[in-house]
Amino acid sequence: MHLKTDYNFHDPGQRYFRAYRPGDDFYEALIEAHRDLDDEQSERLNARLILLLCNHIGDLRVLREALDAAREDL
Amino acid sequence: MFLTYTNPVYEYRKTADQSAAQPVHHPLIVVGAGPIGMGAAIDAAVQGLDVLVLDDNNTVSVGSRAVCYSKRALEVLDRLGCAERMIDKGVTWQVGKVFFQDELVHRFDLLPRPGHKIPAFINLQQYYLEEYMVDRMRQLDGLEVRWKNRVTAVVPRDDGAELTVDTPDGEYRLSCDWLIVADGANSDVRSMLGLQSSGKVFEDRFLIADIVMKADFPPERWFNFDPSYHRGQSTLLHKQSDNVWRLDFQLGWDKDPEEEKKPEKVIPRVRAMLGEDVDFELEWASVYTFQCRRMPRFRHGRVIFAGDAAHQVSPFGARGANSGLQDTDNLIWKLRLVMQGRAPERLIDSYCDEREYAADENILNSTRSTDFITPKSKVSRHFRDATLELAKRFDFARRLINSGRLSDTAVLVDSPLNTPDGDAFSSDLVPGSVMDDAPVIGHVGGRAVHWLLEALDARFHLLLFVDEDGLKDEQTREMLRSAQQQPIPLHPVLIGPRPLNDDVFDSLVDTEGLAAARCDARPGTAYLIRPDQHVAARWRRLDPQALSRALARATAQNEE
Structure with missing residues (x-):
């Protein structure tokens, strides 16, 4: 397994006193990025976001595992 | 009239103040005898202040509103002498389960690390909590409560406020040096002064139903996202005492609140959730909406707002009453020092700095x-x-998964009262955090104590870690003796691995070494702790000048 599935949200340089906080900071930013977009615009944003993050990860072993994990149960 | 509880009636009595020719003066008046107003009043009396409480009603909460009380709120109540009954009566719980479309997706355990006096959370009907606080108020000298005394006008002055109070015998007037306003989310006093609390209104309605059942559900918090019996919405199940269960149903914005709280609407929802064969009786139901908002400033001259009157959150996370009790914990020692002329009035501004910061954190978490x-x-x-x-x-x-980030304490990292760390510590007990608890044995001021937080009463304390030989250094002993004699006395407490029998200073045995571990302490490490049990400063080695500077800073007496 190359894909990290344990909790990995953090902000280097920021001290967190509550473990849930960096994850909640991320989640809010994610939802906020979609504010005032219609459904089609949201889908386009998500597609762009996936491509950006996939390039950042780069490692095809990780990406293939992530694609499989996301597709399971659908 | 409820199935399991009868509201007590507290008698209205006419007082001499009502026939006085001139408004009678009281140094400190609290408006509101809910949990926060009573917390303020009890704390004031425990700290030796005379205090008068005015409440427009003559009983405790009708129906249980707040249900879930946090470790920190109970620690505050323990210092005030009324947590024990609450913990005994309440349901101690620590397991939470989250379901999505009827399937268990997450289970969490709130069990705090061992070696804490107070459990992570208890569930208790608000009326019991209030009743126990009323009983505690009655034990205290210098504390007077007037039921059926409704404040109808407040005129702020530079040196206090004048109040008009309506009673069954008509109106009368009072004056005070300081006014604490704890009259709830729809604060009348706030409106009278033309002040706002602003933020976000959520367009959703929730039904709460308290039911009595002798069912075999465990004392756990069950949160259901999109369950088959309530499609597209969420529900919550939580146990209170006397076999009363709190059920919470998200309804959506379009539902009619008056219609939804009728038993003929509520009972089928409960049956759908619990199953047809579960025996229950409906005790109380209510439909609510909520807001996340706060006042821009909690202090207006001599008028200070606390609890829901100052800030309001959504119920997810139990951050309402729990944060309000931390407001008064923060405020009362500051008010005492100011009223006694030992600290400048701007110490009260630090109440705003610290509790507005905490309110923002609570609002952020509950909004998310x-x-x-x-x-x-x-x-x-x-x-x-x-x-x-x-x-x-x-x-x-x-x-x-965010089904409510349950109430925790804000770490007041930016407080102007903190002395930032100069020495390296691996412990998270940074200045601005609440001191952690630990099992200890010892005596403080002649009282036997078994927990570190029991040793920290409403004074400033210096917790000094020593080795088994105790504190031998004469210079340090002299410094601590003189610190006890200052206008704001500092109470030294030695703590070490063995009994010390020190004939001058109180001492504790760190029986399991947990206090030292939690503080990352070595012999010589010192923690300066505020009357509200927050860390103000800490050092590896005590230095008289640094100590007196930190104490001055923690009481707003430093040069700005």
């Missing part, structure tokens, strides 16, 4: 929970549901 529980758009519902689906398989997604 609300947004997760009630997604506002198609895409946010997709992300919410994807999180819940992935949570069946992956740890990271479980940790993103």
Whole structure:
């Protein structure tokens, strides 16, 4: 397994006193990025976001595992 | 009249103040005898202040509103001498379960690390909590409560306030040096002064139903996202004492609140949730909406706001009453020092700095929970549901589930009262955090104590870690003796691995070494602790000048 599935949200340089906080900071930013977009615009944003993050990860072993994990149960 | 509880009636009595020719003066008046007003009054009396409480009603909460009390709120109540009955009567719980479309996706355990006096959370009907606080108020000298005394006008002055109070015998007037306003979310006093609390209104309605049942459900918090019996919405199940269970149903914005709280509407919802064969009786039902908002400033001259009057949150996370009790914990020692002329009035401004910061954190967390529980758009519902689906398989997604981030303490890292760390510590007990508890044995001021937090009463304390030989250094002993004699006395407490039998200073045995471990302490390490049990400063080695500077800073007596 190359894909990290344990909790990995953090902000280097920021001290967190509550473990849930960096994850909640991320989640809010994610939802906020979609504010005032219609459904089609949201889908386009998500597609762009996936491509950006996939390039950042780069490692095809990780990406293939992530694609499989996301597709399971659908 | 409820099935399991009868509201007490507290008698209205006419007082001499009502026939006085001139407004009678009281140094400190508290408006509101809910949990926060009573917390303020009890704390004031415990700290030796005379205090008068005015309440427009003559009983405790009708129906249980707040249900879930946090470790920190109970620690505050323990210092005030009334937590024991609450913990005995309440339901101690620590397991929470989250279901998505009827399937268990996450289970969490709130068990605090061992070696804490107070449990992580208890559930208790608000009326019991209030009743026990009323009983505690009656034990205290210098504390007077006047029921059926409704404040109808407040005129602020530079040196206090004048009040008009309505009673069954008509109106009378009072004056005070300081006024604490704890009259709830729809604060009348706030409106009278033309002050605002502003923020965000959520367009959703929730039904709460308290039911009595002798069912075999464990004392756990069950949160259901999109259950088959209540499609597209969420529900919550939580146990209180006397076999009363709190059920919470998200209804949506379009539902009629008056219609939804009728038993003929509520009972089928309960049956759908619990199953047809469960025996229950409906005790109380209510439909509510909520807001996340606060006042821009909690202090207006000599008028100070606390609790829901100052700030309001959504119920997810139990951050209402729990944060209000931390408001008064923060305020009363400061007010005492100012009223006694030992600290400048600007010490009260630090109450605003610290508790506004805490309110923002509570509002942030409860807003995020609300947004997760009630997604506002198609895409946010997709992300919410994807999180819940992935949570069946992956740890990271479980940790993103936000069914309420349960009340925790704000670490007041930016407080002007803190002395920032100069020495290196691996412990998270930074200046601005609440001191951690630990089992100890010893005596403080002649009282036997078994927990570190029991040793920390409403004075400033210097917790000095020593080795088994105790404190031998004469210079340090002299310094601590003189610190006890200052206008703001500092109470030294030695703590070490063995009994010390020090004939001058109180001492504690760190029986399991947990106090030292939690403080990352070595012999010579010192923690300066405020009357509200917050860390003000800490050092590896005590230096008289640094200590007196830190104490001055923690009481707003430093040069600005």
